[in-house]
Amino acid sequence: MTVTVLTVDDEPLALRRLELILKKVPDVEHVGSAASCREAIAKIVELEPDIVLLDIKMRDGTGFDVLHQLPETLHTGVVFTTAFDHFAVRAFEENAIDYILKPVELPRLQAAIERSCIKLEAADTRAQMEQMRAVIEDLRAGFHSQEAGASRADLWLRGTAGALTCIQRTDIEMLTAEDDYVRLHTASTSYLIRGSIKAAQVDLDLSEQDFARVHRRALVRRSAIASVRKSAETGVRVILRNGTEVPSGRVYAKKLLRTLPIVR
Numbered sequence: 461m462t463v464t465v466l467t468v469d470d471e472p473l474a475l476r477r478l479e480l481i482l483k484k485v486p487d488v489e490h491v492g493s494a495a496s497c498r499e500a501i502a503k504i505v506e507l508e509p510d511i512v513l514l515d516i517k518m519r520d521g522t523g524f525d526v527l528h529q530l531p532e533t534l535h536t537g538v539v540f541t542t543a544f545d546h547f548a549v550r551a552f553e554e555n556a557i558d559y560i561l562k563p564v565e566l567p568r569l570q571a572a573i574e575r576s577c578i579k580l581e582a583a584d585t586r587a588q589m590e591q592m593r594a595v596i597e598d599l600r601a602g603f604h605s606q607e608a609g610a611s612r613a614d615l616w617l618r619g620t621a622g623a624l625t626c627i628q629r630t631d632i633e634m635l636t637a638e639d640d641y642v643r644l645h646t647a648s649t650s651y652l653i654r655g656s657i658k659a660a661q662v663d664l665d666l667s668e669q670d671f672a673r674v675h676r677r678a679l680v681r682r683s684a685i686a687s688v689r690k691s692a693e694t695g696v697r698v699i700l701r702n703g704t705e706v707p708s709g710r711v712y713a714k715k716l717l718r719t720l721p722i723v724r
Contacts, residue, residue, distance in 0.1 A: 491507050491509055634678065
């Protein structure tokens with residue numbers, strides 16, 4: 461039996477990664493992808509896939525909003541994909557709704573698809589779908605309530621060892637790339653998370669107004685910059701207020717200097 465899968469994510473690279481991984485999963489057919497909530501709803505209704513790999517945070521809404529607007533007659537398995545959403549992860553663990561932490565890896569994806577297929581084949585599929593919809597409504601309400609009422613300063617990180625750690629968003633001074641990981645630097649310590657700087661900037665909601673890319677492997681908080689220096693020996697270097705020196709590429713340095721409020 462071939463299982464049809466639709467992927468939903470507003471990041472093109474994430475969609476491409478899912479597509480490539482799905483090709484390695486036996487008896488799975490990738491029937492399409494969607495890059496927004498609106499597109500996801502239309503394609504799920506049109507294609508009626510067996511399983512949807514659904515991102516939580518998207519630019520025009522959430523994965524919860526997508527499911528809220530689907531017809532109740534649709535019996536589609538759902539596997540959420542998420543990066544740093546501690547609220548959703550905790551809720552999924554408590555309610556046995558499947559999820560995958562980004563970046564998605566083949567063994568975890570294959571296991572999630574297999575579990576979804578088992579649930580869909582169960583005799584009480586209708587009851588399971590009704591239960592899932594009830595849980596999703598609670599998650600959706602809680603998610604939007606949290607987004608509206610909770611402080612945007614709180615940031616929960618899932619580290620490489622699986623532990624959840626809460627830090628203040630305003631404490632982040634710099635992000636640096638380390639192979640397949642990103643290191644978040646604060647004044648007192650650092651945290652290692654999976655992914656790229658570009659993905660982390662989006663997932664952590666670090667705006668270009670507050671952060672500047674000074675190197676392909678470094679993103680720094682603008683208010684943490686003490687000076688920008690250039691010499692024939694070392695090239696352009698960005699000096700942070702804590703004394704850290706970060707080398708800057710020529711193109712990145714020019715872009716940074718154009719955005720600094722320089723008094724002449």
